[in-house]
Amino acid sequence: MAYDRNNVFARILRGEIPCRKVFEDEHVLAFNDINPQTPTHILVIPKGEYESLDDFAERASETEMAALLRATGRIAREAGVAASGYRILANHGANAHQEVPHFHIHIFGGRNLGRMIGKTAG
Ligand code: AMP
Numbered sequence: 001m002a003y004d005r006n007n008v009f010a011r012i013l014r015g016e017i018p019c020r021k022v023f024e025d026e027h028v029l030a031f032n033d034i035n036p037q038t039p040t041h042i043l044v045i046p047k048g049e050y051e052s053l054d055d056f057a058e059r060a061s062e063t064e065m066a067a068l069l070r071a072t073g074r075i076a077r078e079a080g081v082a083a084s085g086y087r088i089l090a091n092h093g094a095n096a097h098q099e100v101p102h103f104h105i106h107i108f109g110g111r112n113l114g115r116m117i118g119k120t121a122g
Contacts, residue, residue, distance in 0.1 A: 003049045009102035013047060023075045027067035030075050039110025040081050044072045050103040052092040072105055081109030 004010070011017045012031065019031035022042055033041040046068050050056040056065070076086050086109030091098040 003051055003055075004101050005049070007100055007102050009043075009045050009100050009104060010049070013045075022079065023071060025067065025071065027064050028071040030071065033106070038108040038113065040079050040086070040107065042075055042079060042107040044068065044075060044105040044107065046103055051101045052098060052103050053090045054092050056103045068105070072107065076107050076109065079107070079109065081107070084109065085113070087113050 008017060012019045013029060019029075021029065021031045023030040023044075027047055028044060029047060030042055030044040033043050046056060046060065046064055048060060048064055050060060056068075060068075072088060073082075076082050076088075086107055089106045089108065090104065
């Protein structure tokens with residue numbers, strides 16, 4: 001599947017849609033989720049055109065990969081959730097209900113997050 005240049009995060013990266021930015025460098029942009037699920041809910045995205053983790057893991061350079069992971073740690077620390085604890089999550093594809101087809105890492109924190117994952121039928 002070809003990368004969709006009109007997805008909402010591509011538009012944020014081009015400055016066509018505003019975001020509440022929390023971090024930016026050469027390879028990474030991070031901003032607050034528009035519909036936060038936890039007191040801290042930040043999305044960390046690569047600036048390159050990658051649809052999901054699957055695509056990123058396959059095609060991104062080592063520099064881009066390192067930049068994204070280092071930035072994620074730093075952003076969580078600077079958001080003040082490293083001491084209390086946080087969770088990162090990346091949805092890929094239909095079963096995970098990925099909504100936006102540009103790779104993003106969620107950072108959740110600011111409250112007790114419970115166990116790993118909610119129980120669903122099956
Ligand atoms: P996912 O289901 O992993 O694809 O999550 C997509 C996330 O993007 C959801 O948590 C949405 O609330 C969030 N989102 C969608 N549009 C925007 C936007 N314009 N600015 C910030 N977050 C957004």
